[in-house]
Amino acid sequence: MINLGLIGCGYWGPNLLRNFYSLSNCQVKLVAELDDSRLEYIRKNFPSIRTTPNYKDLFSDGIDAIVIATPAQTHYELAKEVLHHNKHILIEKPLSMTEQEGNELIDLAKKGNRKLMVGHTFEYNAAVQALKRYIQKGEIGKPYYIYSQRLNLGIVRQDINALWNLAPHDISILLYVLEKMPKMVSAKGHAFLQEGIEDIIFLMLHFPDDVIAHIHVSWLDPSKVRRMTIVGSEKMIIYDDVSDSKIQIYDKGIRKQNIKDSLGHYDDFGKFQLIKIAGDVVFPKIDFIEPLKTECAHFIDCILADKTPMTDGQGGLRVVRVLEAAQKSMRQNGENVAV
Ligand SMILES: NC(=O)c1ccc[n+]([C@@H]2O[C@H](COP(=O)([O-])OP(=O)(O)OC[C@H]3O[C@@H](n4cnc5c(N)ncnc54)[C@H](O)[C@@H]3O)[C@@H](O)[C@H]2O)c1
Known part of the structure; x- marks a missing residue:
């Protein structure tokens, strides 16, 4: 049984609270929150x-693990x-606001043999x-290109921009599915x-092997969109988080076909035509x-079985590195910045 404490119970904290509360191998003992009305909600x-307004109370109450759901800059x-x-x-998310801070947290966790x-x-x-x-x-x-849209009207934050608030999701998904870091990013907002x-932010990511990705995030948009389109040499996939069929695989593409001459032989001069393929659409059951x-x-x-979390400090740090580079590019009017 793990005794758990939570710091921050604003918009997202209650979701964490509800899920940890439902687990049989964990007991949520104490929640720290600065806002009285949120404390009342928990009670x-x-x-x-x-409940307590002082997060330091969590350090002296037999608590094994702490969840932080406060604003990113804290x-x-x-x-x-x-x-x-x-x-x-x-x-x-995000782990921290700079790579240096993230590294420090990773080192601290390692030294204390704690899960991060x-x-x-x-x-x-x-x-x-x-x-x-x-x-x-x-x-x-071969993946050719990917574009992702995370749009909505609100929630508008006053502490960080839409890049740091929304794009961590798209960046973490991209790094996870491609298993690669981008070499370079450029962003305009x-x-x-x-x-x-x-x-609003438009962010380009240049991955190795000539894979390019684009992320558009905004909290000033008429529609709620959570969609990623992946175009490959053979097929195309749409991942739509707000649709019932979250994954849609399209057997669609444009293929090169060499042209035959009048004798039925393939042309030796590299002449080809571009043929449109429009096959089936599959909606796999998820x-x-x-x-x-x-x-x-x-x-x-991970705590009980002493395992490394799937989204450990290093994973969090990779996302922060991309965010930092994107922020720098925005300040430099969209110039390419190495990650
Ligand atoms: N994983 C996800 O899908 C997801 C979704 C939304 C938000 N988040 C993340 O969750 C975190 C919180 O976001 P939010 O939207 O709930 O923000 P929020 O501003 O609604 O809530 C933050 C809460 O933390 C409290 N707080 C701040 N400093 C505190 C302190 N020192 N001690 C105790 N309480 C303190 C505030 O009073 C506030 O109620 C952010 O890091 C955000 O990026 C993650």
């Missing part, structure tokens, strides 16, 4: 869980303190896991609502379990 909905300082108190830690996991929820999503299998086993041929806080439930159970399992 009302989880009467067995104690992750590093809080996580450092948690690790100094020798607790296992699950940090919501980052809440990259989509890597626990059965549809994303299926997407990775299709790409890695060659179902779509625009702040319409609040000075200096970009609401057994869907709430990804956050899988993530929470995995965190506890």
